[in-house]
Amino acid sequence: MTAQTVLEKDARAAFGHLRLDGVTRRFGRATALSGFDLRIEGGEFIALLGPSGCGKSTALNCLAGLLPLSEGEIWLDGQRVDTLPPERRGFGMVFQNYALFPHLSVRKNVAFGLSVRRTGKAETARRVDEALRTVELTEHADKLPGQLSGGQQQRVAIARAIVLRPKLVLMDEPLSNLDAKLRVQMRTEIRRIHQDLGLTTVYVTHDQEEALALADRVVVLRSGEVEQIGTPEEVYTHPASAYIAGFMGYRNLLELPVLAGGGPAEAGGRVTVGNEGGLVLTGVARQPVPGPRAVAAVRPEDLRVAGPPGSTAGENVMAVRVEVSEFHGREVAAEGVMDDGRVVHFRSPERIAPGDRVALTVAPERVLVFGDGAQDALSGNGEAFEDPAAGTGARDGG
């Protein structure tokens, strides 16, 4: 690992922090990104997470300099960089479709940035070799990109970005064109390179799993605005809104009237929602619950099958009829319907068949209650993140 220590030293010393100040980008009348503030510490791995059209790629392109800002500033330590063209910012970028130079060999692709800087021959060769070794592509150095597999092209793109020892590496959905198995493998690879080289990285993705697995901090964007910034643990266990909860695995989002405990000052306290004589859920308020209605969010795996209907009574009990059950190895993932027609997703360690009637229970501390945004949360739950455009190479926000 002697090769990497050279890169490591340079990269770690690159900068103290990068600051985005109210970065805004409009396309005609549409605002793709509005007032984006973020402070990135040197060496940090940041993931920008959101569905297509949320502004995450716009943010990345603004950072790269490929899109001029409509408003706002970007500061690198004491230097303002948003006025610089992309070639003078010294950032590296990995594109969704890799954007390798098809007419150049792998080696020349990686060496491109060094050669436009007129780096000496020996120095270029040494650094290109290092980079190729880091991504384990040494034996493919003389092939053209067209002769490589998707995963190998991906590695070339990464090598091309890191060989310049950039202050900041920008990655735009780099894994979305790979198949599922390779994606997990490359994810680990990217994390390993980040840990080895300590390169500050901003990573755009629509896949929450990727964001949680890779990032030191996750920035959740929605319609051009920041919805939540936090560590993966925070975002996962304490989503700031029903919208985030929806794609952080809280597949059951139930809009219900507030029965008790609601009020403007009640964030963190207990709230009870439900219908008199019907479903009643008590949970933790994640934010003030001002309105007459609220959204209760429950993960499928937090619902327990308590037995046949009537075996338990009271709060936090749902009686459902099983509609669909899927075999998932150790457990069964099932979809049930309550008497009022609401659909509930849950897991069961035992086999259950469609048509069975069961009672489900959930612990109150596992129910999150969100006050506002009830309507959008329900309309844009979970599914919004299965970006339909990702596979075809389309990108959000232009």
Next chain:
Amino acid sequence: MAVEAPARPPKAPVPRRSGLRHRLAERGVDRVLFLLVPAVLVVGLLFVYPMLYGVGLSLQPKDGGGPLGNYTGFFRDSYERSTVWKTLRLAVPAALINVGASVPIAYRLRGRFRGRRLLTAALVLPVTLGTVLVADGLLRYLGPKGWFNRVLLDTGLADEPVRLIYNYWGVLFSLIITGFPFAFLLVLAYMSGIDPTLERAAATLGAGPWQRMRRIVLPLLAPGLATTFVLTFVLAFSVFPSATLVGEPAGETRVMAIAAYQAAFEKYDYSMASTIAVLMGVFELLVISVALLLRGRLYTGPATGGKGS
């Protein structure tokens, strides 16, 4: 609980930077467009200005008679007027024959077989001959003592030499020889753009060869055929060398181009010459517009069966 709230600390509004340039860039106006300037200058100086100058000139008749004097004069004089009909009578059939003949030949040439490339090359070769050379060759070959008539006489198919030059037919032949390769090349390109699996799919649904051609290939090919017609028509419309060399430039094949040329360089009436040139453009664009209008009513989407290919 260490969750960062989405709230932002209030701060002074950021001043808008370089508003105009940014707004222009959003509409696609930035420095890249400077690359377009030389081309626009050349086209403006050498095409747009002369055309406007020509239109202006055509409105100032040499012999007076109001701004439209030349135009009314052109249509009142039956000798001049007839050039319009003579031009169309040559160009439209030539373009139709070229497109029509290309379709079955290109259809046969789709599959892979030995000699396909050579045959294609042989059919495309006359593109390089040029109108003057073809006209010269036609004079030799179709002349009363040329090989063609010799074959007819020796085999007894004709009693006396058939007159094929210095008339309408000579010009039409020259238009076909020079125009066909071009039309064929385009039709072949359009034809190979049609996904062959579509035809196979039609066959599995019970369509015979003729039905596949008529109901799958032709509808998908039709917009391409319209485009090909337009381009070959443009070529045929400007017949000049062949009309003077193998035609009857004073009579049957006195096309508009000849009339315009004679006005300019024999009568030195640049005003009338410009008038005829303008009318030539108008009549040509008229035919093209009709063809494109018909094309607009056809299906013009992709000619592949689904995603990918």
Next chain:
Amino acid sequence: MTATIAAPAGRRLLRKGRPGAWFVWAAVAFFLLNLAALILSVVVNSFGTRWFDGWLPESFTTAWYAGAWDEFALGEVLSVTLQITLIVVALSLLIGVPAGYALARRDFPGKRVVMFLLLLPVLLPPITYGIPLATVLYKVHLAGTMTGVIAANLVPALPFVILVMTPFVEQIDTNVESAARMCGARTRQVFARVLVPLLLPGILAAGILVLVRTVAMFELTFLVADADSQTLIVALYSAAFTPGIRAAQAIDAMAVIYMALSALLLLVALMFVNPTQIVAQVREAPSE
């Protein structure tokens, strides 16, 4: 020679028993046979001494070539043709490729007008704009000069290059350009190291097509040139138009020289350009 090629291909398809094929191959054979005979008549005549009656001339000679070369000053004409053609190709590429790039990459107000103006010279018969253009060139004393001929030939050549180049540019992923910038390349370097190499097949194709078209462009050169600035095809026309004065064989000798030049150009074109192949390779490379 050309006619025989059709035969094996025809037989193969005939074996499949398609009735329509018969007719099509017969028509193709007839067309090619006549075309070959047409070309051959000119070639044979150019080598013949006297050919009044009969299948072939009385005897053969190469004297017409030497005669034509001197009489029509073909050395001079060829050199003028070459100079004019190469300058037109160079200028139209130099101006047309960047313009094609700008048109492919930017959507700006008025783009449709620009596209329409560029399409017009390709669509209109050359005589239509050639006559007013010649009038203007006479006014500014450029008619009859090589500059004038080059200017006139640029009118159809430049839009042609732009129209050919635009789809080639559109095929190049904008991300590839962005990637070059992110690697630190300035605009000039992006062009020199990424765009031009990737556009090379298109540039070659456009250049060679303009070359062929300019050599064959009769009308514009004819309207603008005089004896010192005419290209081979115009010289050929002038000779053929006044047949009484020149011997038909000498004219045919010139025609054969023109044909040889065209064939040579076609050969060179086929050697360098197989655009479909190279383009396809470039297009597939970034994915999978």
